Amino acid sequence: MRHNDRDTQVVVPQSMLPDIAGLERPELETLLREQGIEPYHARQLFRWIFRRGVTDFDRMTDLSKTLRSRLADLVSITTPAVAGREQSQDGTTKILLELADHRRIESVFIPDSPGQTFCISTQVGCAMKCAFCLTGKMGLTRNLTAAEIAGQVRVLARELDLLSTRFNIVLMGMGEPLHNYDETMKALRILGDGEGLAVSPRRVTISTVGVVPALERLAQEPYMPNLAVSLHATTERQRDLLVPLNRKYNIAEVIDACRRFPIKRRNRITFEYVMLAGVNDSPEDARRLVRLLNGIRSKVNLIPLNEAAGIPFARPSDARVDEFARILADHHLTVSVRKSRGRDIRAACGQLIVEGPTRSAGQKLAAAMEG
Numbered sequence: 558m559r560h561n562d563r564d565t566q567v568v569v570p571q572s573m574l575p576d577i578a579g580l581e582r583p584e585l586e587t588l589l590r591e592q593g594i595e596p597y598h599a600r601q602l603f604r605w606i607f608r609r610g611v612t613d614f615d616r617m618t619d620l621s622k623t624l625r626s627r628l629a630d631l632v633s634i635t636t637p638a639v640a641g642r643e644q645s646q647d648g649t650t651k652i653l654l655e656l657a658d659h660r661r662i663e664s665v666f667i668p669d670s671p672g673q674t675f676c677i678s679t680q681v682g683c684a685m686k687c688a689f690c691l692t693g694k695m696g697l698t699r700n701l702t703a704a705e706i707a708g709q710v711r712v713l714a715r716e717l718d719l720l721s722t723r724f725n726i727v728l729m730g731m732g733e734p735l736h737n738y739d740e741t742m743k744a745l746r747i748l749g750d751g752e753g754l755a756v757s758p759r760r761v762t763i764s765t766v767g768v769v770p771a772l773e774r775l776a777q778e779p780y781m782p783n784l785a786v787s788l789h790a791t792t793e794r795q796r797d798l799l800v801p802l803n804r805k806y807n808i809a810e811v812i813d814a815c816r817r818f819p820i821k822r823r824n825r826i827t828f829e830y831v832m833l834a835g836v837n838d839s840p841e842d843a844r845r846l847v848r849l850l851n852g853i854r855s856k857v858n859l860i861p862l863n864e865a866a867g868i869p870f871a872r873p874s875d876a877r878v879d880e881f882a883r884i885l886a887d888h889h890l891t892v893s894v895r896k897s898r899g900r901d902i903r904a905a906c907g908q909l910i911v912e913g914p915t916r917s918a919g920q921k922l923a924a925a926m927e928g
């Protein structure tokens with residue numbers, strides 16, 4: 558099932574012209590105004606680019622021919638190029654994208670979960686180095702721009718023929734969204750624009766390891782997505798080892814920030830908890846988790862580890878996961894067990910890793926152990 562990306566011809570759009578794919582509509586209006594173009598054309602451009610997936614000015618038929626050619630001379634619209642596509646037996650589709658600087662990222666489409674869900678990356682690699690995550694092994698190459706984050710959604714919607722369908726977006730691909738705060742939030746505002754894809758914040762989930770100052774900023778945002786916090790442990794010592802950022806922002810501070818977080822009515826914070834056999838999956842862990850979350854409107858999403866070569870942990874048995882879930886449920890916590898999707902194509906949580914021309918030490922290690 559694995560594609561050979563060396564065989565794929567990739568045409569990367571390269572242009573020296575300003576890229577409007579990463580502009581919010583008011584910014585685009587300003588740019589147009591500065592060029593003596595009526596700012597209301599920004600609305601038409603948003604409809605073409607985001608709602609219809611058209612980036613070729615020539616095809617924007619409600620703009621005059623003169624305006625189309627002026628725009629083509631003035632600005633560019635950069636879109637990540639599809640460099641590979643793999644489909645899992647369960648319908649999950651992983652799309653490998655190449656960016657203008659030839660860096661590669663992955664985005665995943667998860668159908669019927671129950672809705673249609675796009676799992677989007679926010680960075681090339683990740684700096685968080687969580688002990689059980691393959692992406693973490695890559696290290697951080699760079700942040701994605703708002704154009705690249707929103708661009709993934711445009712490409713997935715186009716490739717999967719979902720431009721006119723409602724879909725959810727989870728920022729659970731490669732990277733830590735709150736470690737690339739400004740570009741991530743900008744991308745969400747662009748995707749939320751009513752003239753474009755109009756993705757409501759209720760259909761967007763930011764998943765974070767808990768960068769506390771960024772959580773505090775998020776709490777003030779007008780565009781307020783759902784929040785998922787990757788907790789994974791119930792003692793500081795345990796979390797220090799699993800999620801290195803805990804040494805900077807520990808469980809107590811993360812939970813405190815969650816308590817202060819303005820949760821909308823009828824909404825809750827999701828706490829993600831990767832289950833590692835013999836590490837954090839005991840009944841005592843479950844009871845500590847209940848105590849930690851006491852008083853927070855929360856739900857717990859248990860994620861049995863997706864095992865991978867190079868990851869020194871094992872997935873607990875289903876019985877062990879069920880027992881853990883039962884304890885949470887008995888204490889009136891809402892709990893779900895994440896079904897692993899796309900494991901056969903390495904598209905499941907924590908399995909996104911890009912084998913580009915330049916492989917990191919972590920990737921080489923993982924590949925060597927697999928081979």
Ligand code: SAH
Nearest residue numbers: 690729732733764765787829862863906907
């Ligand atoms: N950086 C963000 C988003 C990343 S991934 C975050 O940490 O929340 C989304 C979820 O997948 C996180 O909860 C992450 O901890 C989890 N994950 C990472 N590696 C995993 C693995 N091997 N198996 C199962 N879940 C994993």
